[in-house]
Amino acid sequence: MADSQPNAPQSLYAAHEPVFPRKVYGKFRNLKWVIMAVTLGIYYLTPWIRWDRGPSLPDQAVLLDLAERRFFFFWIEIWPHEFYFVAGLLVMAGLGLFLFTSALGRVWCGYACPQTVWTDLFILVERWIEGDRNARLRLHRQKKWDVRKVRLRVTKWLAWLLIAVATGGAWVFYFTDAPTLLIDLFALDAHPIAYTTIAVLTGTTFFFGGFAREQICIYACPWPRIQAAMMDEDTLTVGYREWRGEPRKNSEEVRAGAAQGDCIDCMACVNVCPVGIDIRDGQQMECITCALCIDACDDVMAKIGKPRGLIDYMALTDEARERSGELPKPVWQHIFRPRTILYTVLWSAVGFGLVFALFMRSNIDLTVAPVRNPTYVTLSSGEIRNIYEVRLRNMKNDASRFKFSVKGDPTLVITLEGTPYTSVEVAPDEMRLQRVYVTAPPNSAPARAESTDIRIWVEDTGSGTRDFKDTVFNGRGQ
Amino acid sequence: MAKKPKQDKQEVSTTGHTWDGIEEFDNPLPRWWLWVFYATIVWGIWYVIAYPAWPLVNGATAGYKGWSTRGQLEERMTEADAANAEINAKLASAELTEIPDDPELNAYAVSAGGAVFRTWCAQCHGSGAAGVQAGGYPNLLDDDWLWGGTLDDIHYTIANGIRNDEDPDARWSQMPAFGDILDSESIDRVVNYVMSFSGEPRDAAAASAGEEIFLNNCAACHGDAGGGDIYQGAPNLADAIWLYGGEYETIRETVTNARFGIMPPMGGADLSEAETRAVAVYVHQLGGGM
Numbered sequence: 001m002a003d004s005q006p007n008a009p010q011s012l013y014a015a016h017e018p019v020f021p022r023k024v025y026g027k028f029r030n031l032k033w034v035i036m037a038v039t040l041g042i043y044y045l046t047p048w049i050r051w052d053r054g055p056s057l058p059d060q061a062v063l064l065d066l067a068e069r070r071f072f073f074f075w076i077e078i079w080p081h082e083f084y085f086v087a088g089l090l091v092m093a094g095l096g097l098f099l100f101t102s103a104l105g106r107v108w109c110g111y112a113c114p115q116t117v118w119t120d121l122f123i124l125v126e127r128w129i130e131g132d133r134n135a136r137l138r139l140h141r142q143k144k145w146d147v148r149k150v151r152l153r154v155t156k157w158l159a160w161l162l163i164a165v166a167t168g169g170a171w172v173f174y175f176t177d178a179p180t181l182l183i184d185l186f187a188l189d190a191h192p193i194a195y196t197t198i199a200v201l202t203g204t205t206f207f208f209g210g211f212a213r214e215q216i217c218i219y220a221c222p223w224p225r226i227q228a229a230m231m232d233e234d235t236l237t238v239g240y241r242e243w244r245g246e247p248r249k250n251s252e253e254v255r256a257g258a259a260q261g262d263c264i265d266c267m268a269c270v271n272v273c274p275v276g277i278d279i280r281d282g283q284q285m286e287c288i289t290c291a292l293c294i295d296a297c298d299d300v301m302a303k304i305g306k307p308r309g310l311i312d313y314m315a316l317t318d319e320a321r322e323r324s325g326e327l328p329k330p331v332w333q334h335i336f337r338p339r340t341i342l343y344t345v346l347w348s349a350v351g352f353g354l355v356f357a358l359f360m361r362s363n364i365d366l367t368v369a370p371v372r373n374p375t376y377v378t379l380s381s382g383e384i385r386n387i388y389e390v391r392l393r394n395m396k397n398d399a400s401r402f403k404f405s406v407k408g409d410p411t412l413v414i415t416l417e418g419t420p421y422t423s424v425e426v427a428p429d430e431m432r433l434q435r436v437y438v439t440a441p442p443n444s445a446p447a448r449a450e451s452t453d454i455r456i457w458v459e460d461t462g463s464g465t466r467d468f469k470d471t472v473f474n475g476r477g478q
Numbered sequence: 479m480a481k482k483p484k485q486d487k488q489e490v491s492t493t494g495h496t497w498d499g500i501e502e503f504d505n506p507l508p509r510w511w512l513w514v515f516y517a518t519i520v521w522g523i524w525y526v527i528a529y530p531a532w533p534l535v536n537g538a539t540a541g542y543k544g545w546s547t548r549g550q551l552e553e554r555m556t557e558a559d560a561a562n563a564e565i566n567a568k569l570a571s572a573e574l575t576e577i578p579d580d581p582e583l584n585a586y587a588v589s590a591g592g593a594v595f596r597t598w599c600a601q602c603h604g605s606g607a608a609g610v611q612a613g614g615y616p617n618l619l620d621d622d623w624l625w626g627g628t629l630d631d632i633h634y635t636i637a638n639g640i641r642n643d644e645d646p647d648a649r650w651s652q653m654p655a656f657g658d659i660l661d662s663e664s665i666d667r668v669v670n671y672v673m674s675f676s677g678e679p680r681d682a683a684a685a686s687a688g689e690e691i692f693l694n695n696c697a698a699c700h701g702d703a704g705g706g707d708i709y710q711g712a713p714n715l716a717d718a719i720w721l722y723g724g725e726y727e728t729i730r731e732t733v734t735n736a737r738f739g740i741m742p743p744m745g746g747a748d749l750s751e752a753e754t755r756a757v758a759v760y761v762h763q764l765g766g767g768m
Binding site: 013371372373374377378379380381382385387417418435437442 | 506509578604605606608617619620621622676714717718719763764765
């Protein structure tokens, strides 16, 4: 590197500067604690919720059964051919992200993103063990690894590792029966994939939450780049009322005798920032809008007897209005705009569509594949037979008997391979492949015709649920 | 804590290249990228030593791991055979006629038999098992069987074949070439008579004259009413199905020169007992099984 830059002797690499966020109190911090408790609670506890589905199915409320290719979600059971439900949920998640971002900026990043939640948890643990910002800074700068530093660091890493193992451990419970797997994990009987998954997730959690932290948001995550396209001048983001705060204390203007603004340059907003930026420089890509600087500044403003909100949620349009002495728009006007209403409508439309599809779906699923090689078979009696391969899914919890019938021409007769009856039993939650024969008498219309449109019906003899598929019957064509 | 110093772009030197006043910064490569790049070089050297890499005249260098796609295939085939060993043993020892009653064994037999069929049988009988009439390869989807359509019959035919010299237990029968026995007019009459079993003869007068010739020459194997005999492999002449075709010329050719369709024995050298059973079960469930 140095050869190409003879005039730049010092290294151009800037080492990462660790961030040591200070403890902060306030309404946004409290909101973040609540959200952290709720999201972590959902993550860790969900696999342990039981849901009785009868003897042949798992009793775990939320289960991604990869081996059996089923997704269980409380009373809903999704089969692979119904994967469009998952696609629909992803579309909803996307639209939801658009909605929240256009209304509230990077509210996902600041409050609910796993990277933020786990980093917050890791910083909390770090603060318990090593102390607040100043103590941690001192420990960081202390070159000598004395007993105290080693003890603190090892304790912290062990605590992090414990959280990381629990995080990776909870993940695998979503994929198989949680109580059984827990016992197997401790008995060293679990599948190697379970251990590998836990190991990988433990490693990533430990590294991302303990060391990478804000660098994931700044360098690895695409969302900060995309947000620029999702936000507009009415989006609420965290901002600094520069026209009220400047010139700040200690600035050259103030030293030269200018009247001081509200900012006393106490650096509270910088010290609490988990991504290590100065919000007073304006909106910037690194900011995850966690609002901790708002809490920190409000605290200081209260102490010096100034109104709160020097740093606050605001939109770009508010800045112009406030600078010209007007009042900012009320919050609801920022949130209820044509754009956000459109997103809400789209989001609800997909949601209603999915719910509708969920209630309308039949618990029989039928596919009929006519055998085309050959198109028909002549029997010794001269009858013409067509063969169909029928896949029949019984998506119920108990075995059902399904009766076949054919419509299209009164002379057609339906028979099944392997049974003299026209009905077959399909085990609960199973798919059955059945060869079905439709036979036409020697000189009947369908036997002579090139092809005849027919409809194969399947009826669940227990519940009376019916389903059909349209197909064709091929004749001799003469 | 002091504000971070803003990086002044002017401190970074440029490459000296200018396009329309746009200069290119000479920033160093990101360190992580550089290390990944070095790591790929190391990995590349290891790969060349470990795996087949350099093309030579008679193939590539083998690599110290001795890996090859053929070896990998062989390994996987061995694995698959080992995984199926248990069910294959069960298939080979089960009572043949009871296989369809065991859902698990039946599903395996149909699936495995389908694969065997497409490998060993499809050349003559077609991938859809519909046979080829022009070659006299029987359709296996219909209910007409030359040598019987029960599971045992089908299995015997598959294992031992028909009219072959390799297997002493092969099914065997032969129709005489009546061109040497009957005169042309008698052949014409008997052909017309045979056609009248299942449809319209070409010449009704000849057909009625052919009855006696049929009873004297053909009925011994094909039966008085032309119903055939599965114990001798004599085809049913009265149904709607023709092995070689039901036109006058085709039947006349059959009567004059006879036919001699051969099927090789599949049991023994080619297929294991489990495989012959599997393909018998597969053929039996195609639609014609008795």
